[in-house]
Amino acid sequence: MIGSTEYIILLLILLAIGTIGVIIRRNFIIILMSLEIMLNAASGLFVVGSGITGNMSGQLFFLFAAAVAAAETAVGLAIAIVIYRKKGSVETDKFESLRR
Amino acid sequence: MELVVLLILIFPLTGFLINGIFGRWTKPLAGVVASAAIVSSFIMALAVASGYNSLPFDHIYYSWISSAGFSVPFGLRIDSLSLTMLLVVTGVSSLVHIYSIGYMHNDEGYSRYFAFLNLFVLSMIILILADNYLLMFVGWEGVGFCSYILIGHWYKNPAPPKAGIKAFVVNRIGDAGFIIGLLFIFTHFGSLNYTAIFNNTSTLSVSLATVITLFLFVGAVGKSAQFPLYVWLPDAMEGPTPVSALIHAATMVTAGVYMVARSHILYSMSPISSEVVASIGALTAFFAATMALTHTDLKRVLAYSTVSQLGYMFIGVGVGAYWAGIFHLMTHAFFKGLLFLAAGSVMHAMDGLLDMRKMGGLIKKMPHTAVVFIIGALAISGIPPLSGFFSKDTILAEALKLNHPIIWFVGVVTAFMTAFYMFRLIFLTFFGKSRVPDEYHPHESPAVMVTPMWILAALSIAGGLVGLETAHGIPMKNFLSSTLGFPPAAVVETNDNLLMIISVLMGIGGIFLAWLMYIAKPSLPAKLANSVKVLYSGCKNLWWVDQIYNFLFVKPLWWVSHNFLWKVVDVKLIDASVDDVGFLSAFTGKTFRLLQNGFINSYVTWASLGVVVMLGWVIYSGGIR
Amino acid sequence: MNSPILFYLLAFLLIGSSLMVVLSKDIYRASFWLVGFFLFFAGLLLTLHAPFLALTEIIVYSGAIAVMIIFAVMLTGKYANFELSGYSIAGVLIAAIFIIEIMLIIKDVPEFKNFAFAFASGSNARAVGISLFSGYLFPFEITAILLLVALFGAVVLAKRRKQ
Numbered sequence: 001m002i003g004s005t006e007y008i009i010l011l012l013i014l015l016a017i018g019t020i021g022v023i024i025r026r027n028f029i030i031i032l033m034s035l036e037i038m039l040n041a042a043s044g045l046f047v048v049g050s051g052i053t054g055n056m057s058g059q060l061f062f063l064f065a066a067a068v069a070a071a072e073t074a075v076g077l078a079i080a081i082v083i084y085r086k087k088g089s090v091e092t093d094k095f096e097s098l099r100r
Numbered sequence: 101m102e103l104v105v106l107l108i109l110i111f112p113l114t115g116f117l118i119n120g121i122f123g124r125w126t127k128p129l130a131g132v133v134a135s136a137a138i139v140s141s142f143i144m145a146l147a148v149a150s151g152y153n154s155l156p157f158d159h160i161y162y163s164w165i166s167s168a169g170f171s172v173p174f175g176l177r178i179d180s181l182s183l184t185m186l187l188v189v190t191g192v193s194s195l196v197h198i199y200s201i202g203y204m205h206n207d208e209g210y211s212r213y214f215a216f217l218n219l220f221v222l223s224m225i226i227l228i229l230a231d232n233y234l235l236m237f238v239g240w241e242g243v244g245f246c247s248y249i250l251i252g253h254w255y256k257n258p259a260p261p262k263a264g265i266k267a268f269v270v271n272r273i274g275d276a277g278f279i280i281g282l283l284f285i286f287t288h289f290g291s292l293n294y295t296a297i298f299n300n301t302s303t304l305s306v307s308l309a310t311v312i313t314l315f316l317f318v319g320a321v322g323k324s325a326q327f328p329l330y331v332w333l334p335d336a337m338e339g340p341t342p343v344s345a346l347i348h349a350a351t352m353v354t355a356g357v358y359m360v361a362r363s364h365i366l367y368s369m370s371p372i373s374s375e376v377v378a379s380i381g382a383l384t385a386f387f388a389a390t391m392a393l394t395h396t397d398l399k400r401v402l403a404y405s406t407v408s409q410l411g412y413m414f415i416g417v418g419v420g421a422y423w424a425g426i427f428h429l430m431t432h433a434f435f436k437g438l439l440f441l442a443a444g445s446v447m448h449a450m451d452g453l454l455d456m457r458k459m460g461g462l463i464k465k466m467p468h469t470a471v472v473f474i475i476g477a478l479a480i481s482g483i484p485p486l487s488g489f490f491s492k493d494t495i496l497a498e499a500l501k502l503n504h505p506i507i508w509f510v511g512v513v514t515a516f517m518t519a520f521y522m523f524r525l526i527f528l529t530f531f532g533k534s535r536v537p538d539e540y541h542p543h544e545s546p547a548v549m550v551t552p553m554w555i556l557a558a559l560s561i562a563g564g565l566v567g568l569e570t571a572h573g574i575p576m577k578n579f580l581s582s583t584l585g586f587p588p589a590a591v592v593e594t595n596d597n598l599l600m601i602i603s604v605l606m607g608i609g610g611i612f613l614a615w616l617m618y619i620a621k622p623s624l625p626a627k628l629a630n631s632v633k634v635l636y637s638g639c640k641n642l643w644w645v646d647q648i649y650n651f652l653f654v655k656p657l658w659w660v661s662h663n664f665l666w667k668v669v670d671v672k673l674i675d676a677s678v679d680d681v682g683f684l685s686a687f688t689g690k691t692f693r694l695l696q697n698g699f700i701n702s703y704v705t706w707a708s709l710g711v712v713v714m715l716g717w718v719i720y721s722g723g724i725r
Numbered sequence: 726m727n728s729p730i731l732f733y734l735l736a737f738l739l740i741g742s743s744l745m746v747v748l749s750k751d752i753y754r755a756s757f758w759l760v761g762f763f764l765f766f767a768g769l770l771l772t773l774h775a776p777f778l779a780l781t782e783i784i785v786y787s788g789a790i791a792v793m794i795i796f797a798v799m800l801t802g803k804y805a806n807f808e809l810s811g812y813s814i815a816g817v818l819i820a821a822i823f824i825i826e827i828m829l830i831i832k833d834v835p836e837f838k839n840f841a842f843a844f845a846s847g848s849n850a851r852a853v854g855i856s857l858f859s860g861y862l863f864p865f866e867i868t869a870i871l872l873l874v875a876l877f878g879a880v881v882l883a884k885r886r887k888q
Contacts, residue, residue: 009824019823062778075878
């Protein structure tokens with residue numbers, strides 16, 4: 001029998017992998033993809049919670065998270081395109097202009 | 101009623117905010133805005149007065165300070181005492197504001213002047229209407245601050261800021277005493293509310309009451325310019341004349357008298373304190389009058405006269421006739437305000453010249469000013485039926501009745517001197533041959549200045565009639581005594597008519613002597629000065645009080661400040677520690693700046709590190725169970 | 726649908742595909758592994774008795790979002806040089822500590838231990854719809870506005886400005 005513990009640990013591992021991606025990669029698009037992995041893992045935890053309590057709210061939160069993820073991706077990619085247009089690259093070490 | 105009372109405060113506040121914040125744009129209208137605010141406030145005060153049957157009014161608007169064992173509400177109290185003060189303050193302020201429109205019309209700091217004048221009125225109203233000592237203290241400090249600012253209004257000249265600082269520092273000495281008095285009250289009663297204190301005086305021992313009232317009186321001495329802390333008031337004349345009229349004659353300086361009257365229950369418990377108050381009052385009245393005798397500066401004569409008249413008020417509240425002190429406060433506000441405004445009108449005409457020796461014959465050039473000045477002088481000299489006669493005579497009669505014959509005698513002599521120096525001033529300024537230098541062209545002031553003076557003149561004439569004996573007693577006495585209680589029964593049998601005749605004779609004698617010395621025989625003053633040289637130079641040099649203070653307090657303080665406080669404490673301790681703090685923040689700033697390196701990866705790393713640390717804390721503190 | 730073999734297979738595929746996304750040199754390849762990840766995740770949702778969400782996952786993520794990402798890769802793309810940032814070791818360490826900490830925390834919670842899922846009977850889509858349009862109507866409308874704003878934001882950002 002697979003219980004909720006296994007699901008939670010699997011989703012947390014996915015979350016950790018997403019975090020590693022955000023930290024180690026320098027390509028902005030890859031960072032966005034890693035963010036999607038993190039978001040999926042986190043909202044998956046809601047669904048597990050929904051299964052534990054038998055309450056539909058967790059599943060609904062997955063839906064809302066999906067909507068927010070779509071919005072975030074759209075804006076993030078638009079930013080990537082703008083930066084690419086200005087700098088000719090989407091490497092994160094190019095976006096330090098706000099530092100000064 | 102609650103709203104109307106609050107509006108009395110809100111109007112000056114609005115005026116202050118408008119002129120203070122938008123002063124640059126409202127400049128041409130600043131005077132109108134400020135005057136409108138104060139006049140509205142006055143109208144609200146009248147509205148409150150019209151419903152005075154429902155007095156005393158006491159309402160807590162919100163809880164200002166509230167902590168364990170200590171709560172101070174923002175509460176306003178209106179009874180017959182504060183209503184009288186409120187009407188006097190808002191009324192005289194309205195007139196002075198209107199007068200200022202003309203007097204200050206091409207001043208650089210026009211809107212600043214009006215902003216602070218409004219703030220002053222606001223503070224004064226808070227002082228008067230507060231229903232506890234702490235809120236009163238807020239107003240007390242507020243008027244002190246505005247007084248300081250307004251004395252130093254012409255801050256580009258060297259003298260006004262110095263005078264402002266002097267006023268501030270001397271007032272602080274008094275305020276320290278006031279605070280100590282408040283702390284004594286608080287430790288005994290556990291509250292600073294008037295009602296809470298005055299209803300529980302049975303628990304107070306006479307010695308503690310004496311201590312409290314003496315400390316409170318130190319505050320009153322500072323604020324009301326009594327001996328030995330009067331020195332700031334003559335210097336305060338460096339400020340604009342309407343300020344002198346409003347703050348340093350009619351309202352602020354009377355705050356001390358108001359405070360003593362407000363605490364009358366405490367004062368009447370302590371015979372020693374009352375005696376001290378009356379004696380200091382008498383001493384100041386006499387002493388300041390001698391200083392006014394020989395001065396040639398128009399405004400300073402009036403300033404010493406103010407100090408002297410304040411002395412009378414303290415005689416009144418000191419001997420136990422609280423209502424008489426407040427009555428004199430009211431009439432004094434009318435005629436001294438009037439005298440100052442008229443002096444300002446002279447100053448306006450003479451381009452700021454104040455030396456009486458260079459005036460004379462001005463009655464032809466400025467008839468209105470001269471006439472109202474004479475009305476004011478007659479009132480202060482106690483000539484019936486002008487207002488000063490009633491109030492001053494009441495105070496002196498009460499002093500004698502309540503067994504203070506020495507104080508009575510001093511008061512009568514002072515009344516004689518008062519009449520003399522006021523009419524000396526009038527004869528030198530308005531009568532005789534003109535000694536005006538050719539470059540000055542005196543002229544009558546505009547209507548916006550003359551009208552308020554005439555209104556005050558009318559009040560100076562008629563304002564004393566509320567002190568007239570009627571079939572139901574004296575109306576003013578009955579009105580005020582609902583708050584202040586009736587004065588104790590007379591212990592000495594007196595002939596009221598005789599007393600009245602004596603004071604009138606003193607006034608007329610003073611006027612006659614002034615006429616003799618300055619109109620009939622102008623050579624007399626110099627001869628007299630020579631024959632009593634010591635007395636003359638004492639008066640002339642103000643009894644060297646400033647010099648004595650300078651030697652005793654200012655010089656040593658300056659030495660300590662310079663050699664110890666500045667060179668050791670300031671440079672070695674304060675500056676050095678401030679420098680170190682600055683270095684520390686610059687250093688930490690430089691270090692933490694390395695974190696802000698602009699790389700997304702680095703930010704995410706630190707953020708996730710934060711999550712890990714927080715989870716570590718959760719485990720450390722025993723998990724989520 | 727709750728068999729251990731299926732779960733471990735999906736776990737293997739999910740971890741593998743996400744690692745491929747994170748570690749791949751080629752952005753095209755990474756984006757296709759991402760599509761794979763979304764599909765496997767939909768499978769995981771099915772094992773959680775959430776078929777409606779599984780379909781949503783396929784349509785929204787592997788349909789819309791993945792396509793958007795692939796477009797962006799084509800617009801900016803070429804090949805990403807696989808140069809790790811200076812925080813790689815720290816990142817891996819943090820992730821490892823994170824997982825260990827979470828395991829330490831949940832191991833003591835009895836509710837999580839081999840807990841049998843309690844699922845509502847009947848149609849999942851119907852249940853989702855009923856709660857979405859009864860208790861969560863307002864957040865649902867707000868989400869619509871959020872998406873609209875994001876749409877405008879993306880358009881404004883990506884639009885070429887006149888020089």
